[in-house]
Amino acid sequence: MNYRDPQLCELLAGQYVLGTLSARARRRFEGLLPGRPDLRRQVAAWEHRLPEVLGQAPAEEPPAAVWNSLNRRLFAEAATTPASAPRGLFERLGFWRGWAFTSSLLASVFALALLLGRETEIPGYVTTLASMKTRTPMWVVSASPEMDRLYVRALLPMDVPHENGCLLWIKPEGSDQYYLLGSIPEHDGADKMLKIDRKMRPMLKGELYVTVEPVAKGMPEKPAVAPSFAGNWVPIKI
Amino acid sequence: MxxxxxxxxxxxxxxxxxxxxxxxxxxxxxxxxxxxxxxxxxxxxxxxxxxxxxxxxxxxxxxxxxxxxxxxxxxxxxxxxxxxxxxxxxxxEHRITQADDVDEMYDLADDSEGPQDAAARERDAAALHRCLEELQGAQRTAVRLAWFRGMTHEELAEHLDTPLGTVKSWLRRGLLRLKTCLEGA
Incomplete structure (x- = not known):
């Protein structure tokens, strides 16, 4: 089969989305997708158009038991074993993205550990703050085990408009409120230490967010814009 | 939310x-x-x-x-x-084999606004409907059955009591026609 024939590719993409390819043909087609951006675009176009033209099934509330067993299965599994490897692991874009992400995270952790080693211990928690749209990691943040200091290092340059700054916020677990931790550097390679007030320390377990917003009139109490970057702490055990 | x-x-x-x-x-x-x-x-x-x-x-x-x-x-x-x-x-093989009324199936499709851009949907709705109507009856039935029932070529051939080659041809032509029409929509 000539997978460079444009009409054949278009048909395969359409039939793939329509669901008429046999299991074998579908697997073969899926095997082509990671290396063929043109096919991925064609599939995306069909995925966008077919539900519009043919209609979608009406929404239906699933049984409550589904979430309970999903939660048990997924997170119990995650706690004891690594995520199961999907078929064709090395052909999957997500695998390489994850590999690159993990590698850069670990490299940054050890770089920071070396840096901090002169004056303090190995960090207790670490995270990367990544773009919520592109998932590009922009900062690595580590926290001392007592959560009394955070160290932030910018990984990539940021194009921040004049009079704006990058502000780091914490949204504590179970809370809908954001608390400002401080401004963080925008230039790649730049480091900054943020001292955490004693009463803030117990609240530091939660989701970290970064907003890019005006700071010329002083630090805001709550975000003026939607966060653009996010991260979750990973405990470090060495 | x-x-x-x-x-x-x-x-x-x-x-x-x-x-x-x-x-x-x-x-x-x-x-x-x-x-x-x-x-x-x-x-x-x-x-x-x-x-x-x-x-x-x-x-x-x-x-x-x-x-x-x-x-x-x-x-x-x-x-x-x-x-x-x-x-x-x-x-x-949990297929339900009795004949379905594919038009009823289509009528049951959810026409209410989904999360997709409502304005774009409204603007395109008439053009999209026209594209579907442009398909011949058999092409339209085959495409709908495949979409709503997840049938393969072989299953469609059996369900519609039509030779496999004919069903494949209906779907191929139906998809290409849809594509041409949608590009102009």
Whole structure:
């Protein structure tokens, strides 16, 4: 089969989305997708158009038991074993993205550990703050085990408009409120230490967010814009 | 919280960072739509529940693959759900073999506004409907059966009591015609 024939590719993409390819043909087609951006675009176009033209099934509330067993299965599994490897692991874009992400995270952790080693211990928690749209990691943040200091290092340059700054916020677990931790550097390679007030320390377990917003009139109490970057702490055990 | 593409896209991005709270929100917002898709194909609530669970396991593991520039979140998740439902159906052979009224099936399709851009949907609706009507009766039936029941070429041939080659040809021509029409819509 000539997978460079444009009409054949278009048909395969359409039939793939329509669901008429046999299991074998579908697997073969899926095997082509990671290396063929043109096919991925064609599939995306069909995925966008077919539900519009043919209609979608009406929404239906699933049984409550589904979430309970999903939660048990997924997170119990995650706690004891690594995520199961999907078929064709090395052909999957997500695998390489994850590999690159993990590698850069670990490299940054050890770089920071070396840096901090002169004056303090190995960090207790670490995270990367990544773009919520592109998932590009922009900062690595580590926290001392007592959560009394955070160290932030910018990984990539940021194009921040004049009079704006990058502000780091914490949204504590179970809370809908954001608390400002401080401004963080925008230039790649730049480091900054943020001292955490004693009463803030117990609240530091939660989701970290970064907003890019005006700071010329002083630090805001709550975000003026939607966060653009996010991260979750990973405990470090060495 | 509403299930706009922006909200679902942000939740998927946070799932890619292993954010469990985001995953739960994503499930709450999107599962009725995905369950509807799955149920329409497998037509058994217990099996559909199992398929939905498998679907969200895949969504959790593959959240990093989502590309906002290629598809809306619900389209991306819906295609995972469809493929999972079709695979399950073909493995277990839980097909309901009696003849269906495909027009009734089409009428039951949800025409209410989904998370897709409502304005764009309204603007395109007439043009899209015209594209579907442009297909010949048999082409339209085959395309609808494949979409709503997840039938393969062979199953369509059996269901429509038509030679396999003819069914393949209907679908090929139907898809190409749809594409041509949609590009001009």
């Amino acid at each position: 509403s299930s706009t593409p922006e909200v679902l896209g942000d939740l998927l991005a946070r799932c890619a960072l292993a954010d469990r709270a985001a995953f739960e929100k994503l499930y709450r917002l999107s599962s009725p739509q995905l369950f509807g898709i799955v149920l329409r194909i497998v037509r058994d609530r217990d099996i559909a529940a199992d398929v939905l669970q498998e679907t969200y396991v895949k969504i959790w593991h593959r959240a990093g693959d989502f590309r906002a520039d290629l598809a809306t979140p619900i389209t991306w998740m819906g295609s995972i759900a469809r493929n999972q439902a079709i695979d399950t159906l073909r493995r277990a």
